[in-house]
Amino acid sequence: MIVDLHSHTIASDGVLSPSELVKRAVDNQIDILAITDHDTIKGIPEAQKLILTENLPVKLVSGVEISTAWKNNEIHIVGLNIDIENQQLLTLLQAQEQGRIDRAMAISYKLGxxxxxxAYEQAKAFSKGDIVSRAHFARFLVAQGLVKDVKTAFKKYLGKSGYAYVPAKWCSIEEAITAIHVAGGLAVLAHPTRYDLTGTKLKLLINDFKTWGGDAIEVSQSRQTQDDLQRLAKLANEFGLLASQGSDFHDLVNYLDLGKTPPLPGSVTPIWHNWKLN
Structure with missing residues (x-):
């Protein structure tokens, strides 16, 4: 069974529409797909409609990736199997979206x-959804020939040491977990090894996440060594958390393609272990 529980569409900073993402999932023979756009669930209805209308052989999990603040770090919490009509969750996401708009305008001012x-209007041209993110600014800067690639755009302009960096004002991890649970979902700590934390701080993060009611961590990810896979599996078991997996797919780059993650180790309990998959 092929499972990918972390992917993005044009509703946030992905490059494929929800329908295109679903079709790619089918082409890649994915059995379970979660759409987890940044701080929005607006892409999910289109994907649901396509799967139902064309009777496609993929189970769609409604999800979201919520940006949170923890000890001066931006930490992402994925919500899976959520009720996308839950008002408490929608209220939180509306606040997050406004925060993204305010940040984008501040970035544009600094670039000016x-x-x-x-810069804001130019970056918006790269966004087909309501959200203008740093990724859209990066694509604009590349298109203008100001930097050679997205990575350089973040290093020179948009990252913490960049000329146009603007700190975000996100909700707390606890607030994100609460909203996900109220919406009937499970809360997952996304890509734990990508936050540039020491081993001690990562354990502190996972402990806080667990204390606040977190359910799982992403154990299997793209661009991951076997050592990382086994390390995260060990941490999941150490803290009594379920294991998730996801590519964090945004665009058509082969090493980040949908479903291209290693299988979960047999030592962990998959987050979908008790889901009804029929």
């Missing part, structure tokens, strides 16, 4: 000071 004009 660097004589990069109309």
């Amino acid at each position: 000071k660097l004589h990069i004009d109309d």
Whole structure:
């Protein structure tokens, strides 16, 4: 069984529409797919409709990836099997979306000071959804020839040491977990090894996450060594958490393609172990 519980569409900073993402999942023979756009669930209805209308052989899990703040770090919490009509969750996501708009406008202002004009409108042209993220600014900067690639755009302009960096004002991990649970979902700590934390701080993060009611961590990810896989499996068991897996798919780059993650080790309990899959 092929499972991918972390993917993005044009509703946030992905490059495929929800329908295109679902079709790619079918082409890649994925059995269970979660759409987990950043701080929005707006892409899910389109995907649900396509699967139902065309009777496609993939189970769609309604999800979201919520940006949170923890000890001056941005930590992402994925919610899976959520009720996308739950008002408490929607209220939180509306606040997150407004925060993204405010941040984007502040980034645009800073870029303007660097004589990069109309950056917000230019970045918005790279966004087909309601959210303009740093990824869209990065694509704009690449298209303008100001940097050679997205990675350089973040290093020079958008990352913490960049000229146009603006800190985000996100909700807390506890608030995200609560909203996910109220919406009937499970809360997952996304890509734990990508936060540039020491081993001690990562354990502190996981402990806090567990204390606040977190359910699982992503054990299997893209661009991952076997050592990382086994390390995360060990941490999942150490803290009594379920194991999830996901590619964090955004675009058509082979090493980040849908479903291209290693199988979960047999030592962990998959997050879908008691889901009704029929």
